[in-house]
Amino acid sequence: MISPEQYPVLIVVIPLLSAFLISILGGMDKRFCYPATLLALGGSLAAAVATLCLVADHGIIHYRMGGWAPPFGIEYVVDYLNALVLVVVVFVAFMAAIASKVSVEEELPHKIPQFYTLFVLLTTGLLGMTITGDAFNLYVLMEIAALTNYALIAMGRKRALMASFNYVVIGTMGACFYLLGVGHLYIMTGSLNMADILNILPHLYGTNAILVAAILMLMGAWIKMAFFPMHGWLPNAYTYAPSATSSLVAPLMTKVSVYIMIRVMFSVLGAVYVFKVLPVKELIVWLATAAIIAGSLFALAQKDFKKMLTYLIVAEVGYMVGGVWLATAQGITGAILHIVNDAVMTLCLFLFAAIVVHKTKGHQLSNLQGLFKKMPITMAAFAVGALSMIGVPPTAGFFSKWYLILGGIDAGQWQFVVALLFSSLVNAVLFFRIFEIAYYEPESAQHGHGESVAIDEAPLSMLLPLVVVAITIILLGLYSGEIVTTFIQHAVPAGI
């Protein structure tokens, strides 16, 4: 039996080794890929949940790679913040993997082994970024996630190629900025271990090198998370990617990058430095406000359903960045809770988009006509996700937005509060427009007049994850109090 001390490393090692196994198995028979992927991510999910329980019971876990003590060795640190994010990442990847079967066979019939190998490697990269306690290790895993992501998006051919190329150029710039920031920290502190840097840094707060390091690392994270106005690469890349890719990438990449920002701010630079020494708090909340408003307005202008969702992601990134930089306990709680909720909500919407692409061969808003009659269960699940994006209780989206608004009021940043309310309003307009199209508009003129539309649900492998995710959204809403008291309140830095 594996002892509980090994759980943290298993979260990363299982998918990492499985990725190679999947590529070998896929060479023999490509039917092996799908079950092997599910097995790998299932194992990783079990390890992540076990680790979450360990953290809830015993507090922060430090795992030393190969037994080398930090700051010389690389350590994995699982605290109250990333225990939660780890479970969310594997959960989303697992659900996206289940749903991918049909759409991968349909859209990428000749690339099944390649797709699943990259899929599992991308998950490994994201998990590694989340769990590591070493600043340089984070860069390497960030690039693993990014490189696999570029390839997965480029599998979409046609317009996806150009979108993916832009993403390569901009994404590399982001990662290099981060690496450069780490270099500056290394010159000043001589350490790469996050906890060690945090200890040494207070003597050096006034120096220019630390200022440059902070700016570079934050810039890197912002480019990676598509924070407005650095969001240019995101909409096309996620819209034209294959459906199965976007249901994995859209919920996770931006959310993990937000987590990286929080990690850099609180575990490397220190909350005192970013909030008290750096005079940029207000400016960034204004930028976040602009992100929310711009993202919402762009979303309103789209005729393409998937592209509309990608602009909503840009707006949601604004929520989280703004929430953190409000520098109040409520705001940070809201931002962390929103990482969890938004990942699951976005997954719900993109799983629905995958079903729409599978059934109607397109992702324009007009493809949604008459879907309520054809697939009632799918639409019900989508409605849960949509209501959560709007922020209707008791769905999860309401609670994180509530914390964010309270945080905005606490900090006296009224423009942020207004932007949040405005964005909720825009989301309401957007999704009720979709409900209207899907409910009232008949499918199209030549298909008869909706009298006897046969029920035509998506295959079970796509429907089941969607329904599970919809139920999860409601559960996350109902248990958000417990999540906050057990985990998030310990993750908020003291004394801000």
Add this chain to the structure above:
Amino acid sequence: MEILLAKYNYWIYVALMMIGIYGMIAKTNLMKKIIGMSIFQTAIIVFYVSIGAKKGATIPIIEHGHGAAHAAVRVADYVNPLPHVLMLTAIVVGVGTLGVALAIAMSIYKEYGSLEEDEILERLE
């Protein structure tokens, strides 16, 4: 002038980085963008490698040091090997990025018959 000479390694990396960023942003040819990206990454490698160097120091293998084998190790006698080791990883990452970028550029050429961004954008319509 003094500051130019004393910190010349930083000036070199900054100059390389700016050339790289210029290539990535201002050039419309995809191949030139990729070259810019590579220069940008190389600039960071130069930066890291140069911070490990020390005046009058030797390679960090203790038996070959200046002092006797039994004497205490004087850190100032050896260059710092850690940044160099980190850059081995970064070089691998750079090669990976370059490979992916070139592969995508090849697919783009097959799809659109051009590597000029403006021509491709015309054909997208």
